Amino acid sequence: DKVTFQLDWLPGGDKAPVYVGIQEGFFEALDLDVSIASGRGSTDALTKMATGQSDIGSSDIGALMAAKAQDDVPVVAVLPYFTQAPHAFFALKSSGIDSIEKLDGKKVATSPFTSSNAFLPLVLKENGLSDSDIKLVKSDPGALGPMMITGNTDAIIAWVTNTALFTSQAAEAGKEIVELPWSSAGLSLYSSSLLASERFLEERPDVAKRFIKAYKKSIEFTYSYPDKAGEALHNIVPEVDAGIAAAQIKSITNLVYNDVTEKDGFGQFEQTRLMQTWDYVAEANALSTDALDPKDAVNLNYLPD
Amino acid sequence: MTTQQQTAFVCMEGVGHKYDLSPDAPMAVQDINLNIHRHEFVAVVGPSGCGKSTLLRMVAGLLIPSHGSVSIFNNPVVEPRDDVGIVFQKANLLPWLNVKKNVLFPLKHKYGRYSKDDEKRADELLKMAGLSQFSEKMPDELSGGMQQRVGIVRALLLNPDILLMDEPFSALDALTREQIGFDLLKIWHEKPKTVLFITHSINEAVLLADRILVMSKRPGSVLDLIKVDLPRPRTSKTINDPKFVALTDTIRGHIYEPSVPA
Amino acid sequence: MTTQQQTAFVCMEGVGHKYDLSPDAPMAVQDINLNIHRHEFVAVVGPSGCGKSTLLRMVAGLLIPSHGSVSIFNNPVVEPRDDVGIVFQKANLLPWLNVKKNVLFPLKHKYGRYSKDDEKRADELLKMAGLSQFSEKMPDELSGGMQQRVGIVRALLLNPDILLMDEPFSALDALTREQIGFDLLKIWHEKPKTVLFITHSINEAVLLADRILVMSKRPGSVLDLIKVDLPRPRTSKTINDPKFVALTDTIRGHIYEPSVPA
Amino acid sequence: MSQASLPKSALGRLLYRFAPALFFIVLIALWELVCQVGNVPNYILPAPSAIVSAFFDVEISRWLTHLWATLRVALMGFALSILIAIPLSIGMIRSELLNRTLYPALIVIQSTPVVAVAPLIIVLLGTDDPSRVLITCLITFFPLVVSTTTGMLETPPEMIELSQSLRAPRYRETWQIRIPYAIPHIFSGLRVSITLAIIGAVVAEFVAAEKGLGYFIQFSTSFFKIPQAFAGLIFLAAISLLLFKSVQWIQMYFFPWSLPKKK
Amino acid sequence: MSQASLPKSALGRLLYRFAPALFFIVLIALWELVCQVGNVPNYILPAPSAIVSAFFDVEISRWLTHLWATLRVALMGFALSILIAIPLSIGMIRSELLNRTLYPALIVIQSTPVVAVAPLIIVLLGTDDPSRVLITCLITFFPLVVSTTTGMLETPPEMIELSQSLRAPRYRETWQIRIPYAIPHIFSGLRVSITLAIIGAVVAEFVAAEKGLGYFIQFSTSFFKIPQAFAGLIFLAAISLLLFKSVQWIQMYFFPWSLPKKK
């Protein structure tokens, strides 16, 4: 059975599971023929799934909730992937910034359209700061690392999926960086998840079930054998460096496997955390909490038993 | 007058034109009454800027007169007609076509194609104009006079019933001018047509035309309409005819001491 | 010959030109030897396409002769000179300037500005050319002859030492032509200048020039160089001088029965 | 010319006058209909009615802020690219060497996607106006260079000869003959460039900005507020139309002779 | 013209001939120097040497795949926009009504950022070639329309009168007079459009693609492999140059009369 898998960005270490699934034959074993389409952000990924350009894919559940609150987007989350928020501050070690409070009065750069920006006020509030305490500038994502390393800005906001990249970039300039993940600063929510178009689920429930099963297995494999996963990714997308991909995978393992999964088990959307995620998303997007019942955003009926 | 109008082929009644629409703007040409008979050769002379080209453009249907009207065979002229060929005052060649293609352009443009016969005819006409060697050249490789000759040949190719020529020979030397003038007369004899011919050369007007319209200074109106009763065919000897001399003198007199128009 | 060359102002030695660089291409004009004296008025006549404009462009320094050389006051001409004014065969007016600004353009273009006096002079020259009323019009609102007159006035404005005129009067009627011709002579008398004047009118050439260069058919070479020993100032009466008639007849003979060039 | 180009009847003239407006109205009505009947979801194509209501969800002062931010950058970038393109074109016309050397470089610059050099620009010029104006200018200047050089090269040789015969300084040949002759070409380039300037400003806002219509549209899209993004689009289109018209007005007012003759 | 435009000495001529190459070499050397001496890190501006070595990191077959993907889309989009723009321009020249109705619509289309309408395009045409070609075409066609209409409107009235006096069908006036007259304008538009076609293809790859130079550059950038991204840029620039030159060759070969006279 043919399945089109939608990425929400370009291939990278954090997207490794689906490649692993193909390379290791997990999909083939369940008679699935998976093709991969790269995307340009969660909205793009959602739209492509909603319109049937692709069947299933990975994207941010927060984006899905926001979308569902405003539009009846026929997409639901079927499996959590990142159970912690990937957002973080990064700064040079030499800057002396080692906690979020120290950002008071500092210049922070972020890319203009990342979902992080919406959660920023919440994180600042959790740490006793407000919007006006930092000087926020927005610029192209590619420029963030250089800006930080050249001292153009004191800190940047990015995803921890990029930690490995920033580290190597800084190393080139003989510098070290520190990472201040928001997940450990009070922002506790589900993030990147496996989403599927409702039509796909309705029309081919059996295929969906098999896919999710294989995908789950792929995730497990990926984080158990990051080096192999990196290889798998490199084999399909030669532009990706196996080593870098492996480093990325290692650095984000705790987004996938952490105290949340330890408590709830991997593959479950836990009700209160889901509610909490929605509360955060609603607040961040200035939406009313009544606009959506977060339960409508997930569908756990297709999980493997 | 009525009978004359009916036999008249090209008929101008109180024709005048004003380019500028404001009420106090001057007329470019005014009050022209002229009936040209079928197969008549009428020359127009008059001072520079008196409205000769304007008149010709109105007969051609390229300009709608603001006063009076032009009709051809009792049909008012409101747009260009099929049976009219025009030689423009400026050669007006298309810079992207070579000489021969410029000559054949009217056929190509009107009917979309031309035959081998047409090409032969074009070659003949070019030869007549002394341009055989130049048929493959581009217009900007020609001298001013050569360009003008190409323009004449182009208008002759379609063999129109009515031929309107605006100073066609102005850039030509005396000899070429006379040769082409007689060639034109020959063509006119073989395939009779109605010709309106603007010129600055009084000799040329008398040598070629049946009648000559003498126009006054700007705004141009009819100063005189002179019948040229010289026998045809006319040759270079015609110039020595005492009548010829008398006629040119009359016209010269008009131009040098313009009388008030009647 | 040496002394003549030294008093010669404009000096053409074996001048010829070939537009096409291929060795078997025909010459456009060939082997012209002519010395024009200071303040001499030389007219050039010759059949269409014989290379008159080419010759003029070489004297103007707009075209480097492929054969021979032109020098002015012993300086070889390799580029246009300051003291030369040109009337082009096509009026060559700038469509974005009105008549008066077109006339003043050489000043504006050469020096960047013009004075009130220059404007007055332009007005006078325009009046002379019968264009006073039209000084605010744009070129495309003028008749062909008017445009040509603007071109003449423009060349006269700078009052150049050497004036090169390429068929300046071709689009003018007999009267205007004569008037402007005499005006030109008057200006030439008051502020003497060297003039090279291309024309198709033999009468005009004889009436205006000190000497007349008669050119042969293409490729043009010198057929004859005729001295016009008519007394000056010349007026409309000069036409009746028997010498005038004899001279025009000589030239006409050359053109109608071209002899082999010497 | 011989046929009147304007319809004769009063109704005809009215129709003619308001044809563009009418066309837009019909188009919008059709759009609404398709969306309503076809039940097209907002995230594919929001209905005009949804866009209008989204429009009112944003305060007018916010709209004006965004509008002005984009317009400012677009105009500054456009002005800068005129200032660069015209002298550059003149230089390239006057020196074949310069022409042969610079033209390839210009094509390279023109074909470089902004995103690829965004980090460089931001590190060099910061995240403020200079970067945005430069990006806009980079996107805008090329059509201007091409049309200005083409126009100047097309100047009829006899006009150039007139200038040469006067031995005028080269710069006057350029300014008094070649440039006026090239005016129709230049305005053709300006018309293209002004619309590109808007695009340039939007791209610049994608790279670095806190406000502006491009930022607003992308922002709305990233939060799945598609009708709101379309409302932004409409403003963008409106500015483009206005600026395009302004260029035409400038030509009409200052260079009336450069317009084709209407008969 | 009076001064020889070519330098006389053999050395001078050689220098002249290779000036562009020389210029590029000097530029690159300077670039390398700045990077080496100034210790400019790769992620801001990679040194040419780093770019060259990054170039060899990618297999040549991969390069060709990316190259071909982009070139294909660019050429198809360009061809499509010619096919659309020329008839459109003709229509707008011939009917003032059409002109007044369509022009605003075209400006709106031109000024709409592709990202905003990407979903619509993808829904209608899918994520494959048709979408990419359409996006390229949307970015490319406007300069063509503007320059074609401008050129056709500039046709001297006396040439139009020649056509009218022959009572030729309108379409021949268009094809045998207006279009040939507009050729220099059209090629000016084509030169702009062909470079925009490359940009269009790159933008299209941002919207949906798994290969192509634009995809490659963005991909490399997202992994901070800046030297590799620049290697991609160089290819992009090379295609642009090549296509631009091709347009010039076509004009030189098929429409030699439309080129300015060299003396």
Ligand SMILES: Nc1ncnc2c1ncn2[C@@H]1O[C@H](COP(=O)(O)OP(=O)(O)OP(=O)(O)O)[C@@H](O)[C@H]1O
């Ligand atoms: N730019 C050019 N390229 C090639 N050949 C040319 C060019 N200009 C003129 N010729 C040729 O040179 C010859 C002389 O042309 P020129 O214009 O000097 O003649 P002319 O005596 O001025 O003729 P006319 O009285 O018709 O103006 C002609 O045969 C013409 O074909």
Ligand SMILES: Nc1ncnc2c1ncn2[C@@H]1O[C@H](COP(=O)(O)OP(=O)(O)OP(=O)(O)O)[C@@H](O)[C@H]1O
């Ligand atoms: N397009 C125009 N717009 C305004 N006025 C014009 C236009 N064309 C001609 N005129 C004016 O109309 C008058 C007559 O012009 P026309 O061209 O008919 O003269 P003409 O007799 O042909 O002169 P010539 O012998 O010099 O060619 C002139 O005064 C001219 O200024």
Ligand SMILES: [Mg+2]
């Ligand atoms: Mg006239």
Ligand SMILES: [Mg+2]
């Ligand atoms: Mg000549």
